[in-house]
Amino acid sequence: MxxxxxxxxxxxxxxxxxxxxxxxxFRFIWQIxxxxxxxxxxAGFLSFLQRRDRxxxxxxxxxxxxxxSVLPAMEILFFVGMLIASWAYAGVLLVMIQAGILFLQPDYFLPSLAIVAAIAAMVSGSSWTTAGTLGVALMGVAEVISFPPSMAAGAIVSGCYFGDKLSPLSDTTNLASSLTHVPIWSHIRHMLKTTCISFAIAIFCFYILNLFVWDLNQFQNSTLQSNQFLLDTTKQISWLKFIPVVLVFGSALLKIHIRISLALGIVSAIAFSVKEFGLPFDIIKTLVYGFESHSGNVVLDRFLSGGGVVAILPTEILILxxxxxxxxxxxxxxxxxxxxxxxxxxxxxxxxxxxxxxxxxxxxxxxxxxxxxxxxxxxxxxxxxxxxxxxxxxxxxxxxxxxxxxxxxxxxxxxxxxxxxxLGVSVISFLPFxxxxxxxxxxxxxxxxxxxxxxxxxx
Structure with missing residues (x-):
């Protein structure tokens, strides 16, 4: 033809x-x-119409x-929706947020987010695994301490893609290497100079941005008081609830497929909820429709409520x-x-x-x-x-x-x-950061x- x-x-x-x-x-005139x-x-329909050989x-x-080509990504998105819902239901996200508040210093918050995400992505070899697990919890920390979510998301994405790019476990790194017949370590070494320089400059920029947007006195006077519930519980962190996190990243380190890694995270979180609450008959509803938090803390409830298959559907429609x-x-x-x-x-x-x-x-x-x-x-x-x-x-x-x-x-x-x-932030919002x-x-x-x-x- x-x-x-x-x-x-x-x-x-x-x-x-x-x-x-x-x-x-559609964004600025119709505003849908x-x-x-x-x-x-x-745009696709107009492009279709102007061709004569349709x-x-x-x-x-x-x-x-x-x-x-995008079907695997669409499938993984459903797993991530269920993972977020199950981790919120079982208290895994809450424990991760508490640990983040305990260890992440406000004065270096943005650079810390980028570095932590970079290490996790380098270890797991996956920006998606990092963003869908650790990234969600780090966004929770940002929410609790009233840090702009767009900036926090920008730092997390930066770290995810730096670590993914230099990880020998990364699928994209291995794909680029195999397509050009370049040994994986030669490929990574060749990327080191420009990639490390870019990340170093980015960390410096995050530090400068942190200085401009962070008011420590305001943090101490307002945020600490409004979130006293969370900060008090940091002394009683249930470290066992990090087991689902270890399973996800451990299986990724062993090069187990991301679907299985996420499934392990979901199943282990459900096991914790069964141990704590007995057989949870509403867990299926939670996995489908998402988790609704009723802790009494407005900031925490706003962040923890969500996830589930239904929350992923707008993204799936976008990809289609x-x-x-x-x-x-x-x-x-x-x-x-x-x-x-x-x-x-x-x-x-x-x-x-x-x-x-x-x-x-x-x-x-x-x-x-x-x-x-x-x-x-x-x-x-x-x-x-x-x-x-x-x-x-x-x-x-x-x-x-x-x-x-x-x-x-x-x-x-x-x-x-x-x-x-x-991460719960639009691309347009986190793009500048x-x-x-x-x-x-x-x-x-x-x-x-x-x-x-x-x-x-x-x-």
């Missing part, structure tokens, strides 16, 4: 223009509660491929809308035309590396799946890189510098949706642009 001839780059990019305009319309799913559907076979094939949009863009040739234009533009080493990063970011926006944002550019540019004598480790680093790093910054990407759902990811993108692109400029000067 033949397609239409290749259009101009402006026509090929029109779906992204429709998407941006739709988001602005969940603008992104509707914007993705409308054969449904193209759409069906692309939709099926994109749906299968993104799959529809991606199916139209990919199925009707928009994406292929953009890739052709990019490959025609890429003439030297620096152009190819920049093209790899740009394509990864574009695929994160279009397909809503970070794995495709690694696989497609690797296939598209690896042979071109070999022709130009570009080391394979440069391609593998470029894939991670964009594909992995930008995925949580896009609201409808499965990673962005997961982080938003787990994901210092590591933003700084690393700027640093990586700057290094390539400077290298390109120096080559031109010397030639």
């Amino acid at each position: 033949e397609r239409e001839k290749t259009h101009s780059i402006f026509f090929s990019l029109s779906p992204l223009l429709y998407l941006i305009l739709s988001i602005l319309f 509660p969940y603008p992104h799913p509707m914007a993705l559907f409308v 054969k449904l076979l193209f759409l069906k094939s692309a939709f099926r491929k994109n749906f299968l 809308a993104a799959v529809w949009f991606g199916a139209v863009v990919e199925g009707y040739g928009y994406l292929a035309e953009i890739l052709i234009q990019i490959k025609n533009w890429a003439n030297d080493r620096w152009d190819i590396l920049l093209s790899t990063m740009g394509t990864s970011f574009l695929l994160n926006m279009v397909t809503a799946d970070q794995y495709l944002s690694l696989v497609v550019p690797a296939r598209a540019f690896r042979s071109l890189a070999e022709e130009k004598g570009i080391p394979e480790k440069d391609i593998s680093r470029a894939l991670e510098d964009s594909g992995t790093i930008t995925s949580p910054l896009i609201p409808w990407n499965s990673c962005g949706a997961f982080m938003s759902t787990s 994901v210092f590591f990811n933003l700084i690393h993108i700027i640093l990586s692109v700057s290094v390539l642009l400077i290298g390109k400029k120096n080559i031109k000067v010397h030639s």
Whole structure:
């Protein structure tokens, strides 16, 4: 089946223009509660209408491929919803929040969040496991001490993706390494310089931000008094309730699949609730509809109430809308035309590396799946890189510098949706504070642009 001839780059990019305009319309003019799913559907529909070769076979094939690529993420989201509900029900989240209040110092709160999340992600090899478990509890600490949730979420996401990027257990790190035939430790060592510099700058920025937003006297006078219930109970922390946490991270360390890790966390939390309350007949209801806290503490009840399968449904709808949009863009040739234009533009080493990063970011926006944002550019540019004598480790680093790093910054990407759902903060809200990811993108692109400029000067 033949397609239409290749259009101009402006026509090929029109779906992204429709998407941006739709988001602005539904967010600021119509002001509907969940603008992104509707914007993705409308942008996809407009892109579908302007094509003359609207054969449904193209759409069906692309939709099926994109749906299968995000299906594992959608399944994991349901596990996370049940995990949050079960941990709140069994008191696991409360114990983690108490421990956080005991050990995390307000003067260094944001840098501490980033470092703790980074260590956990490096150990577990998963930004998702860290955000869906430890990240939830850290957000609880921020809630209790009245720290801006958007800033706390930005620090947690920063730490999650730094640790994930440098972990030999990380699926994205292993994928980028295998796609380019670079040994895993060579790949990690090649990423160390720019990644560690970016994280160090991010930690400094979090410390400066902490100084500006944190008023210790206000904390002592208001927050401590309003949350005296929580702070008094820190002396009686039930450390046994950390067993579900240990099971989740321990199984992740043993490279057990994330679904099984989360299932262990859910089952062990249910076991604690059975031991404490007897056979809880409402546990199924809690897993489905979420937990309702009635402790009498307003701040604590607001945070602990939630989770469950139902709470995940808006995120699942968002991902499905993104799959529809991606199916139209990919199925009707928009994406292929953009890739052709990019490959025609890429003439030297620096152009190819920049093209790899740009394509990864574009695929994160279009397909809503970070794995495709690694696989497609690797296939598209690896042979071109070999022709130009570009080391394979440069391609593998470029894939991670964009594909992995930008995925949580896009609201409808499965990673962005997961982080938003787990931490309870919209991507738009925490985006300005994901210092590591933003700084690393700027640093990586700057290094390539400077290298390109120096080559031109010397030639």
